[in-house]
Amino acid sequence: MGEPHYEEFFDLSLDPLVTAGFDGYIKRASPAWERTLGWSEDELRAVPYTEFIHPDDRERAVAEVTALAGGAESQDFELRIRGRDGSYGVFLFNAIGVPDQGLLYAVAKDITHRGELERRAADLERSNEELERFAYVASHDLSEPLRMVSGFVSLLQSRYADRLDDDAGEFMRYIVDGVERMQALIRDLLSYSRVGRAELEHEPVAMGPLVQRVLEGMQTSIDETDATIEVGDLPTVRGDASQLVQLVQNLVVNALKFTGGEPPVVRITAARDGDEWAFAVADEGIGIDPEFDERIFQVFQRLHGPNEYPGTGVGLAICRAIAERHGGRIWVESTPGEGSVFRFTLPA
Numbered sequence: 001m002g003e004p005h006y007e008e009f010f011d012l013s014l015d016p017l018v019t020a021g022f023d024g025y026i027k028r029a030s031p032a033w034e035r036t037l038g039w040s041e042d043e044l045r046a047v048p049y050t051e052f053i054h055p056d057d058r059e060r061a062v063a064e065v066t067a068l069a070g071g072a073e074s075q076d077f078e079l080r081i082r083g084r085d086g087s088y089g090v091f092l093f094n095a096i097g098v099p100d101q102g103l104l105y106a107v108a109k110d111i112t113h114r115g116e117l118e119r120r121a122a123d124l125e126r127s128n129e130e131l132e133r134f135a136y137v138a139s140h141d142l143s144e145p146l147r148m149v150s151g152f153v154s155l156l157q158s159r160y161a162d163r164l165d166d167d168a169g170e171f172m173r174y175i176v177d178g179v180e181r182m183q184a185l186i187r188d189l190l191s192y193s194r195v196g197r198a199e200l201e202h203e204p205v206a207m208g209p210l211v212q213r214v215l216e217g218m219q220t221s222i223d224e225t226d227a228t229i230e231v232g233d234l235p236t237v238r239g240d241a242s243q244l245v246q247l248v249q250n251l252v253v254n255a256l257k258f259t260g261g262e263p264p265v266v267r268i269t270a271a272r273d274g275d276e277w278a279f280a281v282a283d284e285g286i287g288i289d290p291e292f293d294e295r296i297f298q299v300f301q302r303l304h305g306p307n308e309y310p311g312t313g314v315g316l317a318i319c320r321a322i323a324e325r326h327g328g329r330i331w332v333e334s335t336p337g338e339g340s341v342f343r344f345t346l347p348a
């Protein structure tokens with residue numbers, strides 16, 4: 001066995017490595033610097049390395065180097081380093097000084113985007129929680145006055161029916177319609193906020209029997225629409241049965257609803273995809289313009305007026321919340337006029 005070739009590690013490293021003299025010049029810089037900041041090794045060696053350090057970080061860098069020159073080892077100090085395009089990247093350094101060589105050895109990690117990602121994830125989580133809380137409070141507090149409106153409208157209808165003229169009777173019907181619609185919106189908003197708030201069970205759920213149960217519950221609308229429903233072999237997944245029922249049910253309800261009038265044809269299948277199961281609920285209905293394939297998953301977003309197709313626009317938002325809480329995704333693939341395939345994944 002020959003001598004180990006440590007030099008190769010230097011060139012192979014995915015993170016930037018550097019050795020610098022106590023004279024303030026870089027001696028060796030690994031190729032990873034060029035990939036992260038754009039500087040070649042020659043360029044880095046040409047000028048004192050402080051030139052590459054953000055002016056506000058230089059004092060700190062010098063203090064670190066002074067300690068290293070005394071033979072210290074220092075960990076996790078952050079410096080902003082200027083790239084070839086003039087922008088600064090944030091690097092985390094571990095370094096050691098070797099006084100008898102007059103050198104310091106440093107390994108760096110590019111963490112420019114780390115803070116940003118964490119911040120964005122935290123922001124997103126916070127805004128989701130706020131949205132759920134808002135949805136809950138709004139729907140809860142709105143139902144109370146609405147109950148009052150609907151109660152008194154019923155009283156007016158029952159006690160004053162014979163004293164109201166035709167116009168008044170018609171206006172009353174509009175009021176009742178409006179109230180009912182509002183109640184439906186609030187009810188669905190409340191169930192949306194519950195999906196995010198509920199404690200999630202993690203039990204084995206056999207999707208075949210679950211889908212059968214969903215279909216039995218919908219037998220009336222299946223008969224009424226003369227629908228054909230085919231169900232393939234479905235696996236067992238881990239999750240919350242009651243939420244998965246809602247997920248499947250909302251998709252099947254839509255598949256039966258958004259047809260051009262012909263009897264609906266629905267296929268429910270699953271296929272293994274790596275460490276996930278990919279489920280599909282396919283219909284031959286009106287389809288969805290790809291332009292709207294993200295929007296339909298947002299709360300209250302619908303592509304039709306309530307008179308064309310009834311609904312509140314919450315169903316798919318609930319589906320998305322459920323899929324994501326289970327660590328999966330949901331999306332639609334559709335050809336307008338030919339049908340839609342709603343796909344969702346669940347971890348196997």
Ligand code: ADP
Nearest residue numbers: 254255258287296302303311312313314315316
């Ligand atoms: P709702 O069904 O109450 O309108 P959803 O959130 O379930 O609310 O759906 C949002 C919108 O997405 C629907 O209004 C419809 O425009 C569209 N959509 C959903 N499912 C289908 C489908 N299977 N085929 C065509 N369009 C659909």
